[in-house]
Amino acid sequence: MSESANTSSDGAMQERKLLEPYTRFRIDPLNALREFYSHLRGEGWRGYDRIVGQEIFYPGFSENIKSKVMQQEALRKQIRLLASKRVEVELGDGLLGPLGVEGEETEHRRRRESRRSEIENELRQVAEEWTDKMICKMDSRRFIRGAYYMTSQLLTRAYHLGIHSSTEEVDHLRAVAQEAAKKKQSIIFLPCHRSHIDYISLQVICYRMGLALPTVVAGDNLNFPVVGSFLQHAGAMWLRRSFGDDQLYPTLVQAYMDTLLQQGHNIECFIEGGRSRTGKLLQPKFGILRFLLESVLSGRVEDAMVCPVSTQYDKVIEVDSYVNELLGRPKPKEDLSQFLSASNVLSLKLGRVDVRFHEPWSLRGFIDDQMSRLEKRSPSADELHGGALRRRLLQTLGYQVLSDINAASVVMPTALVGTVLLTLRGRGVGKSELVRRVDWLCDRIRAQGGKIAHFHGNSTETVVDRALEVLGSNLVSKVEGLPEDTYQAEDRFQLSFYRNMTIHLFISEALICAALYTKVKFGGDAQGQSISYAELKDYVLFLSQLFRGEFIFPTMSLDENLQEALQGLERDRVVLTTRNNIVSNEIESVELHPQERESGRDNFDFYCFLIWPFIDACWLGAVSCFLLAPPPTYPSQPDATWIEQKAFENAAQLLGKTLYHQGDLSYFEAVNKEALKNAHSRSEEAGIIVATARSKDSKIPAKVRLDQEWMPPRDSEGRLQPEGKLWDLCERVSQSRREGKNRRDGATIKTRVLGLAGLVGTELWEGASLESDGGVRTTSSRRRKGLQTRAVL
Structure with missing residues (x-):
């Protein structure tokens, strides 16, 4: 395996190919055997015995970490x-004998202490078992x-052009890792x-x-037989998807995070939680980030280095399954068969x-900087202490990391095409x-401060040809028999995954053009298609609020953002x-x-086309909120106006x-x-939709209803009216x-x-009525199920 450094066509920083394809045994058996023998003997870097960082992969590593976790004072406390x-509960239930009997205080105290010690031992055993898993x-x-x-x-074999990274970034990361290792600090x-x-x-x-x-x-959904054990021995730790009401498990997770950070072991976690099915960054999830921040805030850990990472692909293996999930098909359970079937695409x-x-930065330095900024604003005592401060720091940390990931990202040729x-x-x-x-797009991306994947001196035409080859005819088809090679998007839904990898660079410009389009769409002369700055700002603010859960916006104020864009x-x-x-200018x-x-x-039009699918x-x-308006024939009691959220989402889709x-809808995506979930969440925040409190019990479904203030009127025949x-x-x-x-027919x-x-709302409410009555499925509800089944094909 070799390393190579190349310079991009525009003179940008050098790039290193960190992982090249291996020699195929059928093509060159001798060199293939040599490569295998080198790994078997652990020659040079393959030996992995002179690493930068704390010692790992030695006999007894797991037991050592487990012992340190169990010794954490917070866990023992x-x-x-x-x-x-638990002893107090058993005392109240009379399980430890009568209280206050004269002459038996000492014996009763002994029983209490004995029972408490017994429960502690049981809890320690449980904690040890959980830790081991x-x-x-x-x-x-x-x-x-x-x-x-x-x-x-x-x-x-799957990514035949290898894994690439920036030479400068790799060398700098190694230098940071060496300095962190001296201080026994982790890289997150x-x-x-x-x-x-x-x-x-x-x-x-x-x-x-x-x-x-x-x-x-x-x-822990990935912790299934064979694969789970392999991943755990290669560096994976298993975390429950939900902690529920468990009072021990979160403390155990915190103890493990404290132990890793105290010992200077590196940690990797995904800021978005799950995988993005749409290609763009998701909003930050604060679960594991909360534990890492708490380790430093509490003083149990002095500091750690944070390194945001961007991973970009010419083609993502799972995009086919993502489209299925987004169109309403249930997500298949992770198991060995899923991995074996994935091997077919290799x-x-x-x-x-x-x-x-991205440039790594100190977590302690980040906290100190945020505290300093907060103090300059003369905040209230509540903002500087307790949970409010932690929530503020956590939220700022999450969005800072996402911003850094976007800044580090490169745009791949497939995303350009x-x-x-x-x-x-x-x-x-x-x-x-x-x-x-x-x-043209490459020039716009560079003008926005974005980065393009290195072309290695190849012409744009060569790069486009390679991107078309990787995307394949299922996504982009070539029209045969024409005087010029002509291409068209074959699967626009799947192709949108790659388009969404660029949209963060142009979100401000796209919102401005969408606001201007409110005038341009009506045609006429230049003056008739002009929009006042006040109108433009107002509509951009309106769209920004709608897309608060969709995009990672620049941290500047709206006025600064508008002026710059x-x-x-x-x-x-x-x-x-x-x-x-x-x-005044x-x-x-x-x-x-x-x-x-x-x-x-x-x-x-380019900027409009970027944002139009999201506006749709x-x-x-x-429009789907109209589904929550009960039909005239439905009972009017308040308790009867709730619909299961899942049924509502299915009906909306x-x-x-x-x-x-x-x-009447331009974009299938x-x-x-x-x-739709993001749109309904915004409706809930705005008070349009009212939701029941989410239960930690997955068997109890969440329910929603339309707020009375937003209830649409109906005419004398019960038809919904375009008013309100x-x-x-x-x-x-x-x-x-x-x-x-x-959309021109008024x-x-x-x-x-x-x-x-x-029509769809009536069927939704009929289904809800049927379920609440425990009745037999009617022809109408069977038709509704049939429509849903056909719609996902």
């Missing part, structure tokens, strides 16, 4: 507390050598999460660089993986125009601003730049699929489950929706959309 509470078991260096050889063989790797390959690629990179492998925080050529490391194909008006695009638009759009001659006078209005108008709005999803989320196929606050919200979102063939669409919402 919690065990004593729980034992004392939880902790990673890095006990054998021979095992990790073999595991590295096997996984890297499989990985380089916080990667984005798009694939199961994420943690494999980071582990093999650390192995190849000679860094101590991190302990990978993983959900023979495919999926391109390359790019792993990029996918983005261009989904932001053009035509059905297809010629090869020359596709190459031109990819060049407008300057860039004006510099690129996409928009033209009119200012009131030279003194304030923007009065915004319109399309004359040059952009003459060129057919190509660049303006928001509109569908608002069915409504969206029907609207799409009937032409708008019906995806995650987008809810319809006003739908109309406001719709102002920036892409105009389609069926009142007709209102009747059609609300009529369909009434």
Whole structure:
């Protein structure tokens, strides 16, 4: 295995190929045997015996860590507390004999102490068993050598162009790791999460660089026979997906995190929690991050280094299954068969993986900096102490990491091609125009401070050809028999995964163009298509609130963000601003730049096409709230107005699929489950939807209802009417929706959309009534199930 450093075509920083394909035995058996023999003997870096970091992979490692976890004072204190509470309960239940009997105080005290000691021993045994199941078991260096050889063989067969990273970033990370090792400090790797390959690629990179492998925080859904044991011995720790009301388990997790950080062992956890099914970063999850922050805040750990990591792929193995899940099909349970079936794709050529490391920073330094900023604002005592402070620090930490991941990310060739194909008006695009638009997009990405994957001196046409080959004809098809090679998006839903890898770079510009489109869509002269700055700002703020759970926005204020984005759009001659006078230089209005108008709005449309699918999803989320309006024939008692949330989400998705196929929804990806969940969460935050308290018992379903203030009116025949606050919200979102063939007919669409919402809503309520009555399934409810089944095909 060799290392190579290359310079990008634009003179950017050098890149190192950290993992190259192995020699195939059938092609060159002699060299293949030599490579295998080198691993078997552990020659050079393959031996993994002179690592940077604390010692791991030695006999007794697991028992040593387990012993240190059980010695943590916080865990021992919690065990004593729980034992004392249990004794008090048993005392109250009279299980330890009568209280206050004269002459028996000493004996009663002895029984209490004996019982408390007995419970403590039982709790310690439980904690030891849980610890043994939880902790990673890095006990054998021979095992990790073999595991590295096997996984890297499989990985380089799937990603045939290897794993790449920045030479400068890798060298700097190694220097940081050496300094941290001297101080016995941990590095906390916080990667984005798009694939199961994420943690494999980071582990093999650390192995190849000679860094101590991190302990990978993983959900116990992956802890199934064979695979679970393999992963645990390669560095995975198993964490319950839910802690429930358990009072011991969270303390045990905290004790394990404290132990790893105190001993200077590296840790890896995914800031988003689960894998992103849509291609863009998800909102941060604070579960394990809370434990890591608490270790430093409490003073039990002096400091740790935080390293945000971005992993990008030419093609993600699981995208097919992601689409199925987003369209409502249940997620298959993780098991060995899933992994074995995944091995079939390892023979495919999926391109390359790019792993990029942000500049590591001190967690203690971050806390001190945030505290200093908070004190300068003269906050209240509540903000500086207790849970409020911890929540504030935790939230800021999560979004800081996401921002750093975006900053470190590179845009892959497949993302460039996918983005261009989904932001053009035509059905297809010629090869020359596709190459031109990819060049244009690369320039825009660099102008936004983004990074492009290295082309290694290849022409843009060569890079586009390789991206098309990796994406394959199932995603992008070539139209045969034409004078110029012409390509069109074959599977727009799946291709949107790759487009979403670029949208964070242009979110501000996209919102501005969407706001301007509210005027442009009506046509007319330049003056008629102009929007005042006040209107623009108001609508951008409106959309920003809708997309609060969808995107990671810049940390600047709205005014600063708007000014900066407008300057860039004006510099690129996409928009033209009119200012009131030279003194204040304030923007009065915004319109399309004359040059952009003459060129057919190509660049303006690009930004609109980026955001339109998400606007469609928001509109569908608002329209689907009409489903929660009880039919006139339904009982009017307050207790009868609740619908199971899962049934509501299924009905909303069915409504969206029907609207799409009937032409009233432009983007099929708008019906995806995650987008609808985000839209309904925003409706709940806004008070449109009221939800029951979520039970920790998974068997008790969450229920929702429409707030009375948002209840839509009906006419004398019971039909939903396009009036009231809810319809006003739908109309406001719709102002920036892409105009389609069926959206110019005014009142007709209102009747059609609300009529369909009434139909699906009636079936939803019939199903709810049937379930509450425990009755026999009716023809209507069977039809509803049939519609749902057909809609997911």
